């Protein structure tokens with residue numbers, strides 16, 4: 001028995017770098033594919049939105065003098081590169097995956113519509129939605145929240161490289177403590193930076209819970225789906 005029938009999994013682009021300084025670490029990519037394969041065997045309908053921070057971030061581009069909109073478009077294209085890499089790794093472990101893009105670029109991926117994505121989920125295909133929201137000034141966390149709500153996922157599972165939501169950034173503060181659960185209002189009041197405010201607001205308004213967990217530990221995704229107490233649940 002699984003706890004969820006349909007999820008939206010957000011994967012961090014930055015985590016895909018693994019031990020590298022840039023780009024895609026194949027070992028990490030294959031580990032992700034294995035973990036996703038495990039849960040598809042359990043029958044969970046899985047939508048995926050993946051970031052692009054391992055390749056390009058619009059904000060860091062504009063800090064170097066890039067036009068922000070062009071930089072964000074480069075960032076969105078980076079998420080397409082990661083999505084193609086993930087679909088190929090999934091194929092390698094025998095999992096059927098389909099890539100949709102929020103910006104028209106057939107035949108790289110099919111142009112996204114809610115209906116086509118749900119059809120793909122219902123067929124049991126891993127449904128990867130690339131290209132962020134298609135708009136600049138947003139993040140892939142916001143794209144994940146949006147696609148989760150649109151495709152009627154029960155939960156957004158945010159796979160990161162930390163064990164959940166902490167009282168402070170655990171990568172910077174060794175005394176930070178982890179919450180087992182926390183409300184969107186508290187995340188906002190305490191100014192916790194685990195997800196941007198646009199994404200947080202979208203989840204809160206649509207009553208979409210978010211589970212933040214460490215995707216870099218093998219077997220964790222299966223634990224999430226089995227309902228084991230892991231990570232932090234953010235709720236309304």
Ligand SMILES: Nc1ncnc2c1ncn2[C@@H]1O[C@H](COP(=O)(O)OP(=O)(O)O)[C@@H](O)[C@H]1O
Pocket residue numbers: 012013014015051053159160161162164165166167168169170171192193194
């Ligand atoms: N209060 C917090 N709790 C957990 N993580 C936090 C917090 N504040 C900042 N972070 C950072 O957020 C990151 C998780 O977000 P994620 O979207 O996966 O990363 P990125 O934006 O680097 O791709 C963690 O690696 C952590 O450093």
Ligand SMILES: O=c1ccn([C@@H]2O[C@H](COP(=O)(O)OP(=O)(O)O)[C@@H](O)[C@H]2O)c(=O)[nH]1
Pocket residue numbers: 011012013014015050051052053054056057058059071072073074075076078079131132133134135136137138139140141142143
């Ligand atoms: O709807 C979106 C999603 C992403 N981006 C751009 O794509 C980059 C990569 O996404 P993100 O930083 O969210 O990826 P992650 O942190 O998950 O690696 C961002 O910096 C933005 O420049 C965007 O413009 N609109």
